[in-house]
Amino acid sequence: MTPQFRKAIFLAALLFSGTAVAEDSKPPKGVVELFTSQGCSSCPPADTALRDLAFQGDVVALSYHVDYWNYLGWTDTLSSRENTERQYGYARTLGRSGVYTPQAVINGRDHVKGTDLAAINGKIDLLKASGKGLNVPVKASLRGKEIEIEIGEGKGEAEVVVAYFTRHEQVEVLKGENSGKRMDYWHSVYDVQSVGMWNGKSMKITLPGKLMGKSKKDGCAVLLQASGPGGEPAAILGATVLMVGRKKY
Template structure:
């Protein structure tokens, strides 16, 4: 076999392997709902770094999915948080009433849709049965097929949201309350969207859900289903490939 033929064969095999890996890259929800922990934080807030470190400590914890939403209302006070977005600020403010908080603040921890100030996380209940099933299937480097299915006990109206997450970020803060500090972040939300509330049985294709993020770091996709009536988390699944 000539050199050209060997090169062509190698490229074909590599392409087939990549396609097979993409097809086998999938995640689905479990029989019981996990804990979904949202942290609302900012690099401009001097009380936020301990909460950031606490969230990083949740990495790999079974039954727990974490997401750090960096809000932008601290940006006007001397340091612009490059991870912040007005979308995340709007999400926090819109969920104030449902979460049980009196107002939006940082650092705020929300666990399964509820404002959480007790420190130690609750233990997921093994007796609580899932009423929603979620499935994520990667379809190439940029796209992910998503499926939500109602199980017995599902509410009539469900809201689905997803976030693309990255770990291992750091910033050298040069102004504001954290001036001179090097801050490290995990589970940073880099993209976020939600669907209008509707029935639980849905299928769609996310066309901008890359497997790699900034500087080639792995990007995870977190999908969460909530009860549209009260914001309570019903189910979640996370795709890490």
């Protein structure tokens, strides 16, 4: 068992210390990953758009706080180097020379400005219509003290990635470009783990773990994601969301 897999098991045990339910029985139509920062004056409208996407119920909406704006005077309390590295990985996948905030990456295949909710939904629909949507079924559920992930058949190879997030957090920003604002953040990712490989055939993955008491963490997304030649994140082929004790917003 690899260290990454052991960590995934531990996080899963913390996460599912209550009732866990799939967000919706209907497969999501797309995945939106917003790269944002508490120190970015252009980001608050994008954070609101991400909230609206989460409330839609038909999209896997995830927020990644990056750390490269921390030098402006405020250290983003939700930021991490890993989130920044994920965004730079997408830049390589998309053939870009740099990164920006707020950036919304759609299905790991394209990007738009994170403040434009209409453009985000339009890109999701366009990718789906062109065969680049979430075409491989992915399900996740809690069975007793185990998390069961089920993945259907399809073409290609991909990693099974679990992104753990906090449903909602409010932060008072004291310095920097958003100084004096009380900000609301939704589906903020705090850890991403690869828990298996998929080769086109249907499969199941079980994450065992003893329940370890209450946790403030609220859910996770399971992403079936291809990788680039250097291991960078690429196309997302399927996805689902698992929430603790909450079916809908």
